[in-house]
Amino acid sequence: MIELDDRLLVLRRYAREWGADLAGLALDLERSPELVHKHLDLPGVSFLSRTPIPAEYNPHPLVLDGHRFYGVGGLERVTFCEEFAAADVGMLLAAPGPSLSGVFVALLGDERQKEWFFGRLLERPTWTFFALTEPERGSDAGSLRSALRPAPDGETLLLDGAKRFIGNAARADLGVVFARTRPGPLGVVAALVETAQPGFRATPFPTVGLRGNQVSQVTLDGVEVPAGRVLGRHLSPTRRGLAGAVRGFNRLRPGVAALGVGIARGAYEYVLANRRSLTAGERADLDAMGRGIEGVRQLVRRAALAIDHDDPALGYLASAAKARAARLAEEVTLRATGFFGAGARLEHPLLDKFVRDARGVEYMEGTRNIQRLNVFQGLTQGRLPRG
Amino acid sequence: MTTEIGARLRAAAREDGLVAALRLLNEETGGGALAHGPAGHAVAPVAPAAPAGGTATVVRTIELHGDTLVALRDPQGRRARPAWSLGLLWLRLGLSEALLDHCLAYLGERTSGDTPLLLQQMVKGQLAEAVTDHLEIETLLAGTEPDDLGDDTAAWLHERVTRADRTLLRLLGGSGFRADGPGATADVSELLADAYAGRDRTEEVNR
Numbered sequence: 110m111i112e113l114d115d116r117l118l119v120l121r122r123y124a125r126e127w128g129a130d131l132a133g134l135a136l137d138l139e140r141s142p143e144l145v146h147k148h149l150d151l152p153g154v155s156f157l158s159r160t161p162i163p164a165e166y167n168p169h170p171l172v173l174d175g176h177r178f179y180g181v182g183g184l185e186r187v188t189f190c191e192e193f194a195a196a197d198v199g200m201l202l203a204a205p206g207p208s209l210s211g212v213f214v215a216l217l218g219d220e221r222q223k224e225w226f227f228g229r230l231l232e233r234p235t236w237t238f239f240a241l242t243e244p245e246r247g248s249d250a251g252s253l254r255s256a257l258r259p260a261p262d263g264e265t266l267l268l269d270g271a272k273r274f275i276g277n278a279a280r281a282d283l284g285v286v287f288a289r290t291r292p293g294p295l296g297v298v299a300a301l302v303e304t305a306q307p308g309f310r311a312t313p314f315p316t317v318g319l320r321g322n323q324v325s326q327v328t329l330d331g332v333e334v335p336a337g338r339v340l341g342r343h344l345s346p347t348r349r350g351l352a353g354a355v356r357g358f359n360r361l362r363p364g365v366a367a368l369g370v371g372i373a374r375g376a377y378e379y380v381l382a383n384r385r386s387l388t389a390g391e392r393a394d395l396d397a398m399g400r401g402i403e404g405v406r407q408l409v410r411r412a413a414l415a416i417d418h419d420d421p422a423l424g425y426l427a428s429a430a431k432a433r434a435a436r437l438a439e440e441v442t443l444r445a446t447g448f449f450g451a452g453a454r455l456e457h458p459l460l461d462k463f464v465r466d467a468r469g470v471e472y473m474e475g476t477r478n479i480q481r482l483n484v485f486q487g488l489t490q491g492r493l494p495r496g
Numbered sequence: 497m498t499t500e501i502g503a504r505l506r507a508a509a510r511e512d513g514l515v516a517a518l519r520l521l522n523e524e525t526g527g528g529a530l531a532h533g534p535a536g537h538a539v540a541p542v543a544p545a546a547p548a549g550g551t552a553t554v555v556r557t558i559e560l561h562g563d564t565l566v567a568l569r570d571p572q573g574r575r576a577r578p579a580w581s582l583g584l585l586w587l588r589l590g591l592s593e594a595l596l597d598h599c600l601a602y603l604g605e606r607t608s609g610d611t612p613l614l615l616q617q618m619v620k621g622q623l624a625e626a627v628t629d630h631l632e633i634e635t636l637l638a639g640t641e642p643d644d645l646g647d648d649t650a651a652w653l654h655e656r657v658t659r660a661d662r663t664l665l666r667l668l669g670g671s672g673f674r675a676d677g678p679g680a681t682a683d684v685s686e687l688l689a690d691a692y693a694g695r696d697r698t699e700e701v702n703r
Contacts, residue, residue: 315675319673450700451696452534452535452536452569455569455690468673468679
């Protein structure tokens with residue numbers, strides 16, 4: 110079992126309190142995603158708007174009961190992700206802040222890039238976006254076609270392409286875009302892009318769940334990118350290319366998995382709070398759901414610790430956790446409706462929302478099949494720890 | 497219900513979509529009144545005019561690909577007739593088959609490397625699972641008379657349709673999550689099962 114230490118127990122307690130504020134807004138936010146602008150002062154939203162930012166770039170971290178929090182550690186991240194998702198994953202994904210882009214900037218950025226990016230985020234609540242997925246090609250970074258080419262002036266770069274399923278792109282000021290400078294795995298780069306640049310267009314489209322995230326399609330038509338905004342220029346091509354991207358995705362995935370655990374827990378706790386006089390059979394079913402949630406939570410924490418310990422098995426552990434978390438979220442939310450009988454989703458809008466949001470976990474950061482293939486690679490290449 | 501009506505509902509759902517099939521279901525088996533589920537819920541393509549002093553309330557408005565459906569609660573609403581309940585299963589089977597058709601087309605066009613996703617072994621296996629679910633549901637429904645279909649069996653079959661749909665939706669990645677695509681139809685199909693299957697457990701809920 111992997112337990113939280115005193116510091117993370119403090120974070121969990123506060124995040125749970127903050128989550129309670131967010132849960133009350135969940136349905137309104139789903140109807141009107143712009144409502145997030147009115148709640149930037151809520152402690153939970155304020156926390157998200159300032160994390161993750163590494164300590165050296167954040168002179169004023171959040172201090173809770175004497176502990177400092179920057180949101181950068183693996184176990185720290187999955188702890189608050191689960192708590193917020195158990196309340197409302199919509200607000201977690203709607204909030205301003207470094208979010209996924211922050212993880213990549215921290216990993217691949219040079220000093221100037223980090224100062225610029227994190228400095229912008231500390232000035233005021235600022236939304237960021239993270240653009241990898243492309244039409245027809247999905248989230249396969251190796252096959253992406255968005256292109257970053259030198260501008261005629263030779264000073265800057267121009268970005269062309271299209272992206273799909275990009276959360277917060279329509280409300281963001283800046284973000285990370287994956288593109289290609291040349292064929293092959295070394296030609297994959299991540300660049301910091303400002304949405305105010307001509308040629309950047311983001312259009313939200315409707316989704317079945319996770320509506321607070323305002324998932325968008327993005328077109329990039331000659332968007333100007335200063336050469337200094339390509340992440341990892343100070344690194345060797347093998348560390349900043351596709352391999353660098355994969356390292357970054359591995360660090361994101363436990364957090365996404367924690368969203369699945371949180372959604373499942375939210376539905377489970379909804380049953381506990383709203384059903385009375387459970388039969389012995391129902392109690393047994395509910396207990397089994399609780400054990401299933403704890404099992405996947407442990408997988409997620411194990412992957413999170415692999416981030417904190419620079420464990421080379423991180424990618425495989427993170428894929429195992431994410432695949433199980435996506436399955437857990439779908440199964441527990443569907444089973445939870447059974448406790449309320451006919452009309453469960455119509456009469457219990459929060460439970461209905463958990464059911465729909467759970468479907469979204471599947472496609473974030475790679476589908477279950479992609480994760481299974483990665484776990485298989487770890488198994489056959491002897492990189493997955495097996496005792 | 498004759499198997500012929502079931503076949504028509506299944507074909508209408510597969511070819512014309514959820515709203516057209518639901519209208520056909522109401523016309524063919526509704527008996528002139530709106531069908532309600534065990535806890536008094538109904539999902540209908542258009543807002544039926546509530547009679548003055550009626551007990552129905554609208555609990556949700558559902559937009560689906562340009563059509564509007566309403567979900568109602570009416571404690572005094574007339575329970576769905578057995579023929580309607582059986583027809584709803586044929587309808588949801590047809591919708592699930594349409595989703596499979598969509599997956600086949602989508603996965604045939606998408607490639608990973610140089611190989612269509614459709615030809616990847618895991619994808620093949622999951623499509624085989626979904627069509628096997630369809631075969632099982634179809635076989636159980638074939639020849640079933642309305643009065644032979646118990647509530648628990650119907651609920652179990654609805655769950656099987658939902659599981660098949662979920663298997664298929666996962667193969668669509670993010671496109672299955674768009675509200676302007678087949679993933680939205682699958683969600684409304686689940687809401688139909690929600691309204692019309694299962695037991696009335698209203699008294700077991702904290703209020």
